[in-house]
Amino acid sequence: MNHQPFETWLLADKILNAAEKRELDSHLRICRSCSALAETGLALRSAKASSPTAGFALRFQHRLAVQKVAERRRRLWGLIVLIVSGVSLLGWFAAPVVYAFISAPVEWLTAVVGYFLFVFTSMQAFSEILRVLARMAPNFIPPYAWMVMLSTLAGMGLIWVVSIWRFAHKPQGVTV
Ligand SMILES: [Zn+2]
Known part of the structure; x- marks a missing residue:
């Protein structure tokens, strides 16, 4: 079967006049391959339309x-x-x-240095005060207080010595 010029028309998507359209329709009615081609063209056109x-x-x-x-x-x-x-x-x-x-960078630095100097000198003064107090303490504390303190220290020392003695002798298993 001769498919020309219908195949070319369908592939080129040619715009047909009335006579051509009639010819094509009559060919498509008898030709399966061209009608399939026409359907494919329609499908492609609809795909393009759905773009x-x-x-x-x-x-x-x-x-x-x-x-x-x-x-x-x-x-x-x-x-x-x-x-x-x-x-x-x-x-x-x-x-x-x-x-x-x-x-005022100079004033600021002076203030910082002055602060550190203040801390340092106040610490020095505090230690000086403590030293003076330690030197003056014996004159203020009454004699009986010294006796109480000394006896307390002596008692504590005795307890300490006894504890050491007991601790030192315990490992030997001495039973009283
Ligand atoms: Zn054909």
Whole structure:
């Protein structure tokens, strides 16, 4: 069977006039392969017609990408805001010290050195006071108090010595 020119028309998706269309229809009625080809062409055309779905998918992907970029940008801005607020908060607390240092570095250093000197000298003074008190104590404490203290110390010493003696002799298994 001669399929031309119908096969060419179908493959090229040719726009047919009324006479051509009539010829093709009569051929398709008797030719199985050309009618199959015509059906395939129709299916392809309908697939092409349904291409908006592909376009929609593409638009959807695009929107998703845009959303992703926006999300990333939002996260970046969040990070920036967090850093800026943290730095400014730190600056708020550090500002007086920094301002003092910038406005008068020499005075600031003097104040710091003076503080350390103050700590050092007060510690020295405290130890001096303790030494003086230790030297003056015997004159203030009455004699009977010294006797009580000495006897207490002696008693404690005796207990200590006895404990040591008992501890030292226990391993030998001495029974009383
Ligand atoms: Zn045919």
